[in-house]
Amino acid sequence: MRGLTGLLYETSKLHPVNGITYRGKDLNEIIKQSPRASGGTQPTPEGVLWLLLTGVYPNQEEVKTFQEELYQRSHLSDETETLIRNLPEKMHPMTKFSIGVMSCQPDSNFAKAYHKGVPKKEYWEHTLEDSLDICAKVIQLAAVVYNSTYNRGKQLPGPDQDLDMSANLVQMMGFSDKSFYDLMRLYLVIHADHEGGTVSSHTAHCVNSALSDPYLAYSAAMNGLAGPLHGLANQESLNFLLDFEKRFGHIWTDNDIANYVEEILSESRVIPGYGHAVLRKTDPRFIHLLEFAEKNIEENNLIRLLNQCYTVIPKILDKHKKIKNPWPNVDAGSGVMLLHYGLNHQDFYTVLFGVSRALGIMSSLVWSRAFNLPIERPNSITLDLLLEKVSSGK
Ligand code: NMX
Numbered sequence: 347m348r349g350l351t352g353l354l355y356e357t358s359k360l361h362p363v364n365g366i367t368y369r370g371k372d373l374n375e376i377i378k379q380s381p382r383a384s385g386g387t388q389p390t391p392e393g394v395l396w397l398l399l400t401g402v403y404p405n406q407e408e409v410k411t412f413q414e415e416l417y418q419r420s421h422l423s424d425e426t427e428t429l430i431r432n433l434p435e436k437m438h439p440m441t442k443f444s445i446g447v448m449s450c451q452p453d454s455n456f457a458k459a460y461h462k463g464v465p466k467k468e469y470w471e472h473t474l475e476d477s478l479d480i481c482a483k484v485i486q487l488a489a490v491v492y493n494s495t496y497n498r499g500k501q502l503p504g505p506d507q508d509l510d511m512s513a514n515l516v517q518m519m520g521f522s523d524k525s526f527y528d529l530m531r532l533y534l535v536i537h538a539d540h541e542g543g544t545v546s547s548h549t550a551h552c553v554n555s556a557l558s559d560p561y562l563a564y565s566a567a568m569n570g571l572a573g574p575l576h577g578l579a580n581q582e583s584l585n586f587l588l589d590f591e592k593r594f595g596h597i598w599t600d601n602d603i604a605n606y607v608e609e610i611l612s613e614s615r616v617i618p619g620y621g622h623a624v625l626r627k628t629d630p631r632f633i634h635l636l637e638f639a640e641k642n643i644e645e646n647n648l649i650r651l652l653n654q655c656y657t658v659i660p661k662i663l664d665k666h667k668k669i670k671n672p673w674p675n676v677d678a679g680s681g682v683m684l685l686h687y688g689l690n691h692q693d694f695y696t697v698l699f700g701v702s703r704a705l706g707i708m709s710s711l712v713w714s715r716a717f718n719l720p721i722e723r724p725n726s727i728t729l730d731l732l733l734e735k736v737s738s739g740k
């Protein structure tokens with residue numbers, strides 16, 4: 347269905363060259379104009395959630411009140427926390443995260459309202475309640491998944507109502523570097539939405555179109571995000587660089603990178619973090635991460651390697667004519683930044699992508715219900731019928 351316009355999706359739109367806009371505003375503008383946390387250099391995800399929902403930036407006072415409201419909504423039940431803590435240690439964090447979301451589903455305001463028989467025109471209001479709850483709870487869910495997987499037995503701070511979502515998440519995971527708070531703000535802002543056709547947002551839209559509640563829809567979306575061609579590419583991209591480093595150490599040439607890439611391609615594997623279904627230029631989100639690194643992170647071997655890959659890999663991929671976009675996407679660089687701050691559990695990276703994507707997916711579901719969009723049910727065709735159609739020329 348590449349290139350086929352088949353969805354109404356209100357909150358964002360992707361341009362093949364200029365990248366994503368949220369409510370018509372590009373990331374440069376949002377990063378400059380959206381309210382930032384006190385003492386921070388980056389916009390807060392709360393402000394971006396407000397923008398996605400309403401189409402306008404909140405002022406400083408509104409974002410403060412909104413932050414307080416989200417904090418009130420963020421509580422997890424003991425059952426949910428216990429469930430996550432008791433999941434097998436080796437289970438992938440994305441699986442735990444998705445199960446965690448499902449375990450909150452009995453609290454769905456939408457599901458209760460639907461079963462009480464509220465009129466259709468009120469569906470969006472109950473979807474909004476669930477959407478705000480989910481955006482607030484995912485911070486806590488992610489922290490519980492992280493701590494129960496990697497920080498077992500450690501005493502860690504609980505949520506702090508004076509902190510924004512990003513700072514809270516970083517602090518609850520046991521990190522205290524204020525520059526990491528800022529990276530997390532940038533991270534959660536730039537991953538929030540990528541129009542309606544991404545595997546995750548489209549999945550949420552499709553599931554919710556059956557009037558499955560927002561918890562069911564978001565959890566399904568996370569199962570799509572967990573795929574290596576989608577959100578899991580962020581862990582794969584860092585592993586790609588670390589494997590290269592293991593082999594070549596700190597001294598390598600452009601040729602070494604080129605040979606390494608060709609070797610992977612010859613095994614019919616993909617180069618994670620490169621290519622895109624829609625983008626035809628470097629993903630602006632990747633550039634924002636590089637700019638953050640330039641200002642805040644002292645150059646190290648991995649950052650040098652990341653930059654050199656950016657110079658070498660597109661030239662190699664461009665020679666393989668079937669690859670439509672040889673440029674890096676957001677996943678190429680995010681892991682290197684997280685690793686710099688000590689977050690060295692690659693398996694967890696896609697959970698952070700998922701936390702961020704809640705903002706876009708949840709905002710768009712509110713609009714889908716406000717527009718009363720119908721159940722999504724495209725036609726399909728069997729191979730025999732397809733062959734018949736082709737041979738008859740119709
Ligand atoms: N490495 C190797 N082969 C590639 C790559 C890549 N990075 N990108 C595209 N191709 C191949 C692709 O597998 C396909 O091969 P085949 O016909 O044999 O199936 C061919 O090139 C044509 O694909 P495109 O039309 O260029 O890309 P498509 O829209 O099908 O897929 C991606 C888009 C993003 C799935 C693809 O570029 C890819 O697999 N990239 C690596 C994984 C990745 O970084 N995913 C993250 C996407 C962003 N995100 O955050 O979700």
Ligand code: MLT
Pocket residue numbers: 539540543544545576623624675
């Ligand atoms: C995303 O952010 O979801 C990815 O770039 C994938 C996409 O846009 O299809």
